[in-house]
Amino acid sequence: MLILKVAKRGLAALGFLVLGLLAVVVARGLTWKAPAYERPTQLAAPTPVDGERAAQRLARAIGFQTVSNQDERLNRWDQWDALQSWLQTTYPAAHAAMGREIVAGHTLVYTWTGSDAGMPPIVLMAHQDVVPIVPETAGDWTHPPFEGRIVDGVVWGRGALDDKGSLVSLFEGVEALAAKGFRPRRTVYIVCGHDEEAGGRGAAAAAALLKSRGVRPAFVLDEGGLALTEDPITGQPIAFIATAEKAYATLKVEARAPGGHSSAPPGETAVHILARAIDRIASDPFPLLFDGPGAETIRALSGKASLLQRMVIGNDWLFGPLIASQAASTPTGAALLHTTIAPTMLEGSPKENVLPERATALINYRIHPRDSRASVMERARRDVKGLNVTLTWLPTASDPHPPAPTDTPQWFQLAALARSATNAPAVPGLTSGATDGRSMTILTDSVYRFLPFLITPSELETIHGVNERISVANVKRGSEFYARLIATMAG
Numbered sequence: 001m002l003i004l005k006v007a008k009r010g011l012a013a014l015g016f017l018v019l020g021l022l023a024v025v026v027a028r029g030l031t032w033k034a035p036a037y038e039r040p041t042q043l044a045a046p047t048p049v050d051g052e053r054a055a056q057r058l059a060r061a062i063g064f065q066t067v068s069n070q071d072e073r074l075n076r077w078d079q080w081d082a083l084q085s086w087l088q089t090t091y092p093a094a095h096a097a098m099g100r101e102i103v104a105g106h107t108l109v110y111t112w113t114g115s116d117a118g119m120p121p122i123v124l125m126a127h128q129d130v131v132p133i134v135p136e137t138a139g140d141w142t143h144p145p146f147e148g149r150i151v152d153g154v155v156w157g158r159g160a161l162d163d164k165g166s167l168v169s170l171f172e173g174v175e176a177l178a179a180k181g182f183r184p185r186r187t188v189y190i191v192c193g194h195d196e197e198a199g200g201r202g203a204a205a206a207a208a209l210l211k212s213r214g215v216r217p218a219f220v221l222d223e224g225g226l227a228l229t230e231d232p233i234t235g236q237p238i239a240f241i242a243t244a245e246k247a248y249a250t251l252k253v254e255a256r257a258p259g260g261h262s263s264a265p266p267g268e269t270a271v272h273i274l275a276r277a278i279d280r281i282a283s284d285p286f287p288l289l290f291d292g293p294g295a296e297t298i299r300a301l302s303g304k305a306s307l308l309q310r311m312v313i314g315n316d317w318l319f320g321p322l323i324a325s326q327a328a329s330t331p332t333g334a335a336l337l338h339t340t341i342a343p344t345m346l347e348g349s350p351k352e353n354v355l356p357e358r359a360t361a362l363i364n365y366r367i368h369p370r371d372s373r374a375s376v377m378e379r380a381r382r383d384v385k386g387l388n389v390t391l392t393w394l395p396t397a398s399d400p401h402p403p404a405p406t407d408t409p410q411w412f413q414l415a416a417l418a419r420s421a422t423n424a425p426a427v428p429g430l431t432s433g434a435t436d437g438r439s440m441t442i443l444t445d446s447v448y449r450f451l452p453f454l455i456t457p458s459e460l461e462t463i464h465g466v467n468e469r470i471s472v473a474n475v476k477r478g479s480e481f482y483a484r485l486i487a488t489m490a491g
């Protein structure tokens with residue numbers, strides 16, 4: 001009897017607990033509001049730019065084959081020189097207004113000196129180089145990649161979106177302002193890296209130069225986010241402004257064992273050991289956590305989500321793991337929520353009948369802002385414990401930086417500018433790719449990544465791929481965006 005009584009009381013308590021929990025979940029869901037990433041903000045008057053003319057200039061810029069090859073010795077540096085002198089002749093007012101320096105061989109650093117030396121400057125970035133055309137896909141292009149053809153209101157060619165569209169728009173904006181006699185109050189720096197697609201040493205040199213001069217910018221803007229005509233959650237237009245990027249780091253795994261003839265192999269060779277090490281590392285993924293800039297994007301989008309979705313997102317203290325596993329149903333979604341592990345290159349014996357004394361693998365990580373090279377290394381070491389392997393980072397490995405703030409006047413100005421250019425709500429996000437902007441984190445935390453273009457998901461896929469293109473309307477949009485940004489932030 002006593003047992004029954006206790007059990008009854010226990011059940012009643014459990015019932016109350018469940019009811020209470022349900023009430024909390026429902027209440028939080030009903031009252032849940034997406035965080036406010038936008039605020040009414042005064043913007044400078046727009047400066048109109050001739051979109052057709054800007055598009056023709058972009059088409060011309062695409063014609064310079066500033067292709068960054070894996071082996072830099074293959075680069076045609078005369079193409080960078082030609083692009084740079086073309087910029088000088090095409091944008092005379094901009095070049096009369098700004099000082100121009102070249103660092104690291106071909107990276108451009110422009111200075112548009114402000115009238116108020118006491119105000120912290122801003123830095124705007126766009127890179128000059130593009131990725132190569134994959135030979136096997138050369139025939140798949142509707143229009144040749146380096147001819148810059150304009151067909152039915154669309155500019156075709158490598159770099160149209162990444163990143164010559166931005167480079168040309170930036171100069172269009174500055175030219176329009178300079179031509180009408182605009183003078184900035186704060187200093188505006190324009191940094192155009194020459195090797196963003198091959199490591200970004202140019203931007204790093206530019207950042208070091210600015211640091212040596214004591215430059216502490218209030219704001220840096222580079223590529224990385226953009227506006228999409230339909231976001232994956234609500235299907236509505238959305239302007240993603242990346243506040244952080246994942247760090248790029250490649251781990252070298254090296255196994256050693258006695259070599260010899262493959263006709264009499266020992267039980268365990270360097271290849272066996274290496275294979276085991278890779279398998280252990282890759283089978284121990286980083287946990288998917290619902291926090292950081294990737295989670296901020298989902299929260300921001302939830303304002304327009306269904307009641308049920310809001311109920312779940314409003315209770316992320318309870319449903320965090322569920323949201324994370326849902327978001328991670330695609331590789332792109334998963335990449336936003338954790339550090340990724342991708343084994344890419346393998347090397348063993350140079351001959352089929354020789355046992356290798358040394359076998360190596362490269363594992364490419366994209367480190368989430370919550371992790372670091374040290375924590376990734378610690379995890380990998382734990383995974384390979386007991387195996388005869390060494391782990392070392394390649395020299396290009398870097399640590400992630402903390403996300404840029406989303407509660408400063410600069411953020412709200414950028415969000416309002418993005419909204420006015422694209423008519424889409426601005427939300428923060430995380431970019432999985434690396435940008436030149438990361439080099440500027442030695443100067444400030446406020447590094448944002450956004451291309452002022454409103455593009456379709458199919459246009460997005462053309463970046464680094466076949467049929468890269470941008471609409472003339474977007475070139476006009478981008479040009480007017482940069483003019484208004486400078487007039488608003490530096491005016």
Ligand SMILES: [Zn+2]
Nearest residue numbers: 162163196223
């Ligand atoms: Zn790029």
